[in-house]
Amino acid sequence: MLMRGVVRGSIWSGCIGGLAMAACLFGALPALALDGIVEKKVFEMPSYTTTGGGTIKNVRIGWESYGKLNDAKDNAILITHFFSGNSHAAGKYKADDAAPGYWDSIIGPGKPLDTDKYFIISSDTLVNLSPKDPNVVTTGPASINPDTGKPYGMSFPIVTIQDFVNVQKALVDSLGIKTLQAVMGGSMGSLQAFEWGADHPEMVKRVIAAIGGPEADPFLIGWLNLWAAPIKLDPNWNNGDYYGKAEPKAGLAEALKLVTLHARHWKWADAAFGRKWAEDGKDPKAAMGNQYAIEAWLDKAAAGRAAVSDANHFLYLVKANQTFVTGNGASLEDGLAKIKAPVLLIPSADDLVFPPDRNMRPLKERLEKQGNVVEYTESITSTLGHLDGVVNIGKAGDTIAQFLAK
Amino acid sequence: MLMRGVVRGSIWSGCIGGLAMAACLFGALPALALDGIVEKKVFEMPSYTTTGGGTIKNVRIGWESYGKLNDAKDNAILITHFFSGNSHAAGKYKADDAAPGYWDSIIGPGKPLDTDKYFIISSDTLVNLSPKDPNVVTTGPASINPDTGKPYGMSFPIVTIQDFVNVQKALVDSLGIKTLQAVMGGSMGSLQAFEWGADHPEMVKRVIAAIGGPEADPFLIGWLNLWAAPIKLDPNWNNGDYYGKAEPKAGLAEALKLVTLHARHWKWADAAFGRKWAEDGKDPKAAMGNQYAIEAWLDKAAAGRAAVSDANHFLYLVKANQTFVTGNGASLEDGLAKIKAPVLLIPSADDLVFPPDRNMRPLKERLEKQGNVVEYTESITSTLGHLDGVVNIGKAGDTIAQFLAK
Structure with a gap:
């Protein structure tokens, strides 16, 4: 079922091999129709050069979209996923799926990320944790190295959060999109959102970061x-x-x-x-x-x-997260200075992975000091700690909607 | 060098096998003389029956003391140690030791646990983490099972915090001590202090608990x-x-x-x-x-x-800590109700092992509600989280001194 694009950055909007045939039944439907049925698509790059100078051939990354890209191609929002997550941010593949995508509470018609208005893109990262998940498409150590015909294993090049962003940028470019209304992510997704803001300030209108930080702090x-x-x-x-x-x-x-x-x-x-x-x-x-x-x-x-x-x-x-500093340089200050967009910070007060005292509270002050518009809410805090940013993101729904409307 | 007592609960105030011969040079000095030189002593029980009904023969536990037991034998304070700690709470074995015992900042002449006034006892627990440390004497899976001539390994009986207390009780009894001015411990030592308070309310005049809690909470x-x-x-x-x-x-x-x-x-x-x-x-x-x-x-x-x-x-x-509920029964409420003594609680505000929000703050309310006198201070909080309770205990020195004086 799955054809490979051969042009750098080509897209093939298909189903996932033979692993999720049922999803193909819905291949003809518009993404996130009223019944919330979505399909996995695959973005391919014949070759990608990492920030560290390594080469990865046949890069394949899964992605989903919800809503429709408008004619001006200026209504897109990119969602970036967390450490153990994937591109399934909203909707269902089949009507009887046990659960929808992880941020379904805020993505859909009339929801804060309103699919009647926005074209929401969500992509798998390189080295996604779960290559055996039929709904994940990724390239990493478990992938076949075309030069050897065998899995890369530990010969796979080290990749950074900036590499994740670079591949997403190629995906977004391939769609003809020159403006992102927002890049939004939770946890490791927030690292990508900050990196997007620093790397493509001309393109990113807003950064929305939940349960994360602008760098991996030493304790993390x-x-x-x-x-x-x-x-x-x-x-x-x-x-x-x-x-x-x-x-x-x-x-x-x-x-x-x-x-x-x-x-x-x-x-x-x-x-x-x-x-x-x-x-x-x-x-x-x-x-x-x-x-x-x-x-x-x-x-x-x-x-x-x-x-x-x-x-x-x-x-x-683990390595990609440990090495993260916004801007992918040595200085966090320099990296943050590249972010020009307004930033919405959504920590959980009880987060043990990215404690807000160490991360988003001081970040708010740093961004304000350098002149960014910053909104901040801990309204997602419930009983789940870090995971509040996934499960209880809906509690920040109004704040998100207002931030997008500004 | 080391003789074994054969009477249940006998004491042999000796040196530690051949492993720390130098300490034996000071064997004739009073414990914690002005120069802070201490010796390790060994308490032995020919047989101990655990709370779970298991039998341990030839129990040997190391202990130290600082100060002198008075004639009335009513000036003793017992120190109970943390997970990775041992009975070396104060002083040095040799003048050129790199560091003194872990709570030396509060134990000694003129210090909050004043050795001019109190007789401080500190004992190793059963299954102490570090049986290969020449300054630890303990009995556990690495000990020889006299019935087989081989180490117990995983055939060693499961032990509880109450078992630690029972062996300490036998040690204290063997010294003719019927009153403890306080039992004080940090972390796992605080669990033992609570257990002492619940098991021997007639004997324990004060409970001093740092960086701990009255049970292992489910997250822990x-x-x-x-x-x-x-x-x-x-x-x-x-x-x-x-x-x-x-x-x-x-x-x-x-x-x-x-x-x-x-x-x-x-x-x-x-x-x-x-x-x-x-x-x-x-x-x-x-x-x-x-x-x-x-x-x-x-x-x-x-x-x-x-x-x-x-x-x-x-x-x-790990098992002893997981199974801990004050009183060693099913109900924390019942266990706490047995504690009659005034209690001093000393958490670190930044403790990630025993977060005060879950442990000592609600415990303060529970104890007050059941009628205990409770003192509470977070004055040890610095930058070390849980470890503030070991390194920075001196910051609570005045509070401890005042609590002991009441």
Whole structure:
């Protein structure tokens, strides 16, 4: 089903291989019709040169769109995704999907990102965490290196958040779009939004950043190291050479448990589990293997995510996040100075990954000091910590709508 | 050098095998003389039955004391240690030791825990993390099971915080002490202090608890699971059967990195490292193995700690902490109701392990509501997060002194 474009930056608006055939049934519908049915499309580049000078051939990135691009091609908004996310930001592929895209609460007809008005683009990143997810299209260590016919593994070039943005820029260019009404992202998506603002100030009218920061702060650099550690401990990781062999599922699952817990909060743990045991009659005091409910839940949640994820992609994402400073240079001040657009900051007060005291609160002051228009709201704060920026983004809906209307 | 007592609860005030011979030179000095020289002593129990019904023979626990027990034997204060700590709370073993015990800033002549007035006892716990530390004496999975002549490994009985307290109680009883002016501990030490208050209300005149809580909250239960995970991923762990073979050093080191980082704060990371590279000329963007300074520091700090620690002891400590509820029953309310003593709570406002919003702030209200006298201070808060409770305890010195004087 899937044809490859051969021109740099070509687009093929197709379905995802044989993995999600059902989605193809809706291929003829306009994206995000009234029933919210969306399709995955694929953007291809025959070759991409990374900011570090590496070459990646046959770059393929999945993307979705909601709403219609107007004739002036000036009503587009780009959505950039978080560490463990993908381009499925809104709508459903099939009417009976269990859930819509992650920000469906703010994307759609009459919603803050109003698809009656805006053309919303959402794209997968390079080295997306979940290359085995049938709804993800990405290029990374698990991809076949055309020069060898084998997966890249750890020979894949190091990529940065700026590389993610560069590939998105090529996608947006290929659509003839010269103006973005906004670039909006949460967590790692916010890093991309800041980078877009710094790299393309003439193009980006607004930056909307949720639960993130303008750089990886040193404490986060340390945490990212720890997120990655279980993968490297798993003997199946084998320095990244595991394709076609037993994969490091156990290490990847423990890494994903760390991400999952770090992105939440004690308020969530109290409400969801308390000190409940995993199984009636199996007192955690009675045997080392007897667990509390939260432990069993973490194991199960992580195993599910590990099944569609790739361990090397995880390590490359860690590196991309650790090395992030807005502007991709040495100086955060210089990078931020390149951002000319108004900026809307949406932190969760309880965020343990990007604590607002370290990130968005001082960022607000820095941006105002350099002359940017800055809006700021912590209205998404609920009980989920960092994850409030995904699940509870709707609480900032009015603020987002007003910011877009200005 | 080391003789074994054969009577239950006997004491032998000796030196630590052949591992710290120098300390024996000072064996004749009174504990914590004016020059702050202390000696490690060993408390032994021929047999101890755990709260879960397990039997541990030949229990040996290290302890230290500072100051002199008065004739009435009513001037004692017990110090209980944190997860990765031990009984070395004050003074030095040798005049040229690099550093004194961890709470030396508040223990000594004229200090808040005034050794001119009080007899301060500090004891190692069961399953202490660091059985290879020459200054630790403990009994746990790495100890020889007298029935088999081999290390217990994972056949060691599960132990609880209440078991730690029961062994300390036997030590205190053996000294003829019937009254403790206070039990004071930080982090896991605070759990023991609460347990002492609940189990022995007739004996404990005051509870002083720093950077802790009255139970392991569900979020902490999850984190403790994650702390333990790297050990189990290390193939050398081998279900705990590694004594005399290659030990799971890599997994233990990653576990200790998690403890180390979780116990600190972004303020510390900013001040100590910023985004500095580990090595000049080795840009972390240039190679997957090139690190930031904080990563290299974590690796080095953890490797040092792993060298004296035991992986199975780590797992048993995790279990003891996860299962903790004051009173060792199902109900926190019932456990707290047993505490009759005045309580001094000393959290760090930035504590990520025992966040005060979840732990000591609501605990203050609960204790006051049930009629306890409660003092509360966050004066230790600096830049270290949880670790402020160890490093900066001196900032609460006046409050501690006043609380003891009441």
